[in-house]
Amino acid sequence: MNNAENDLYLRALRGETVERTPIWVMRQAGRYLPEYRAVRAQAGDFLTLCKTPELACEVTMQPIDRFGLDAAILFSDILTIPDAMGLELVLEEGVGPVFNKPVRSAADISKLSVPDMHQDLGYVMDAVGVIRKELNGRVPLIGFTGSPWTLASYMVEGSGSKDFRRIKGLMFESPDDAHALLQVVTTSVIQYLDAQVKAGAQSLMVFDTWGGMLSTTNYQYFSLAYMQQIVDASKAAHPDVPIVLFTKGGGQWLEMMAATGCDGLGLDWTVDIAAARKRVGEQVVLQGNMDPVVMNTGTQQVQDEAAKVLAAYGHHSESDKGHIFNLGHGIQPFAEPENMAALVDTVKQQSQQYHS
Amino acid sequence: MNNAENDLYLRALRGETVERTPIWVMRQAGRYLPEYRAVRAQAGDFLTLCKTPELACEVTMQPIDRFGLDAAILFSDILTIPDAMGLELVLEEGVGPVFNKPVRSAADISKLSVPDMHQDLGYVMDAVGVIRKELNGRVPLIGFTGSPWTLASYMVEGSGSKDFRRIKGLMFESPDDAHALLQVVTTSVIQYLDAQVKAGAQSLMVFDTWGGMLSTTNYQYFSLAYMQQIVDASKAAHPDVPIVLFTKGGGQWLEMMAATGCDGLGLDWTVDIAAARKRVGEQVVLQGNMDPVVMNTGTQQVQDEAAKVLAAYGHHSESDKGHIFNLGHGIQPFAEPENMAALVDTVKQQSQQYHS
Numbered sequence: 001m002n003n004a005e006n007d008l009y010l011r012a013l014r015g016e017t018v019e020r021t022p023i024w025v026m027r028q029a030g031r032y033l034p035e036y037r038a039v040r041a042q043a044g045d046f047l048t049l050c051k052t053p054e055l056a057c058e059v060t061m062q063p064i065d066r067f068g069l070d071a072a073i074l075f076s077d078i079l080t081i082p083d084a085m086g087l088e089l090v091l092e093e094g095v096g097p098v099f100n101k102p103v104r105s106a107a108d109i110s111k112l113s114v115p116d117m118h119q120d121l122g123y124v125m126d127a128v129g130v131i132r133k134e135l136n137g138r139v140p141l142i143g144f145t146g147s148p149w150t151l152a153s154y155m156v157e158g159s160g161s162k163d164f165r166r167i168k169g170l171m172f173e174s175p176d177d178a179h180a181l182l183q184v185v186t187t188s189v190i191q192y193l194d195a196q197v198k199a200g201a202q203s204l205m206v207f208d209t210w211g212g213m214l215s216t217t218n219y220q221y222f223s224l225a226y227m228q229q230i231v232d233a234s235k236a237a238h239p240d241v242p243i244v245l246f247t248k249g250g251g252q253w254l255e256m257m258a259a260t261g262c263d264g265l266g267l268d269w270t271v272d273i274a275a276a277r278k279r280v281g282e283q284v285v286l287q288g289n290m291d292p293v294v295m296n297t298g299t300q301q302v303q304d305e306a307a308k309v310l311a312a313y314g315h316h317s318e319s320d321k322g323h324i325f326n327l328g329h330g331i332q333p334f335a336e337p338e339n340m341a342a343l344v345d346t347v348k349q350q351s352q353q354y355h356s
Numbered sequence: 357m358n359n360a361e362n363d364l365y366l367r368a369l370r371g372e373t374v375e376r377t378p379i380w381v382m383r384q385a386g387r388y389l390p391e392y393r394a395v396r397a398q399a400g401d402f403l404t405l406c407k408t409p410e411l412a413c414e415v416t417m418q419p420i421d422r423f424g425l426d427a428a429i430l431f432s433d434i435l436t437i438p439d440a441m442g443l444e445l446v447l448e449e450g451v452g453p454v455f456n457k458p459v460r461s462a463a464d465i466s467k468l469s470v471p472d473m474h475q476d477l478g479y480v481m482d483a484v485g486v487i488r489k490e491l492n493g494r495v496p497l498i499g500f501t502g503s504p505w506t507l508a509s510y511m512v513e514g515s516g517s518k519d520f521r522r523i524k525g526l527m528f529e530s531p532d533d534a535h536a537l538l539q540v541v542t543t544s545v546i547q548y549l550d551a552q553v554k555a556g557a558q559s560l561m562v563f564d565t566w567g568g569m570l571s572t573t574n575y576q577y578f579s580l581a582y583m584q585q586i587v588d589a590s591k592a593a594h595p596d597v598p599i600v601l602f603t604k605g606g607g608q609w610l611e612m613m614a615a616t617g618c619d620g621l622g623l624d625w626t627v628d629i630a631a632a633r634k635r636v637g638e639q640v641v642l643q644g645n646m647d648p649v650v651m652n653t654g655t656q657q658v659q660d661e662a663a664k665v666l667a668a669y670g671h672h673s674e675s676d677k678g679h680i681f682n683l684g685h686g687i688q689p690f691a692e693p694e695n696m697a698a699l700v701d702t703v704k705q706q707s708q709q710y711h712s
Binding site: 163164165168169172173212213214215216217218219249251252269270271272275291292293294296297298301305308328332334 | 519520521524525528529568569570571572573574575605607608625626627628631647648649650652653654657661664684688690
């Protein structure tokens, strides 16, 4: 196959008939790769790596070069928008993200404004441009964002959280303030994805890492409603750019997620993909969903578990939108690089039988 | 009402018609209560508190005395069985449980044996007896255990975990060893619950804290299958003692959980209880499920959100088993004690309209 012609991922996301199941992996450019760790060491810290387009491009390309994955994803962080809003993001190894200036009051929220996508976040758009040029058509480039609820959670908590008591406190006690925060974040996200597409992103993904911490009703009002705005705006501006929603822990809510009009749903590993296909397979492409921990085990386990996921989705049909292989969450730092090679080979070989 | 006659919780769990919705709260005896913190300080550390029947009884009674809840739950820890197996449990404030001697190999697993319920875990049975005597029929006493998967997770990880890579590594790479571990734990749990009932526990609950970290298939084989053994054994030995299963993050699996023949299902706060009632309400009592974070907010929010949960379950009917009010997870240390009083009052008052 001519590299310039691998648009399998985009064709699959459009629900077209494809010859095999495409594969990419969340956090495919990451700490499990020695060549990533080398560039990361060169950059000094994670945020510098994100903010230096040439280095972001280099690590984005590493898993494409090494494993022949079917899509590249912009190397960046989900917290670039709050950082650009002035919250001062600090990313330390092993600590997780911390904001020096978290949002803790209605006054803090009222001071927030939509960042300028070129002045404040130009490094992201520059990275997209550099990566597209370097890819030169080999595989499509995925742009991404954190979901408004996920970004707002980090902004209010000031870091990761086990119980999300600050953001949920705001939601329960001052829902209008919570909505004001979510709206300024959503408006920013919409402009951010628009700018990424204009810079060259060919597909979009929304990571709703913390939507699964909400009750069903609050998920609808405080997370999904804002992802709906994002889908609507993206489809209005760029109808041909597919957009995928991924709520970790959202397996109960696939029907309402599919009803947003998005093109695909990311499934975490807890979801039975065969059951998900029955529920929403005619409406959306399903992306996922092997347990990422399998990548830390033996090659035989990787081959077996990948084959199980392919078999669980089963034979593709014209009435269903189809399947894109991925893990159910990001690959972990402990994963063996050779397991990624085995995974890609297994999916490329074993999936053909389901596309005849 | 005569205190000695409050068997509302047991009648509700039997699916009988009751005059209002009973309420108890996971971790109702806990750090949010100043009188608990005083006894805890007196005991010195958490494990001493668990292992001293008189003190365990004292903290068990505190929320009953203060709030008029409809059930007491044995004050203990879910990790007593592995501790009795020799893993040396250490519980430090803010750190979470740690085992000095985690289980890391097939050899470690083969050395495990079922503890003697009276020699090694007699303090638990003694606490049950002391509490039953002190309760003197005021409200029923709930005995409990961690699920085999949850206990095995802690035993292999040696502590809490974000990714459960050690126990899942065992599961994927050495499934026979994982099953051997789960079986010795399950046999222990069955004897443990039997001994609790013989000591006076009137109802049982299985906390499957980490089952929700598994894929649907692995949940069935590595968590639910062992809870099925527990339900079967408990029903065979004590057919009149109700047993409730609670898998945190198990909202996708309610049908298979209900099919075990248990009497009730605990629902975490992410589950739409109205939808859960449609799915399994004819088979099992539903217990839950307000977001525990609400208890950290204002009294008005507590009243409003509790009313929403009651309304979501809706009017009780003879064809459905019914509802027991609880939070969707344990009450947090940051909760306001006066919110618990407001919660109990709201449920007692507002629920009557749904039982006419």
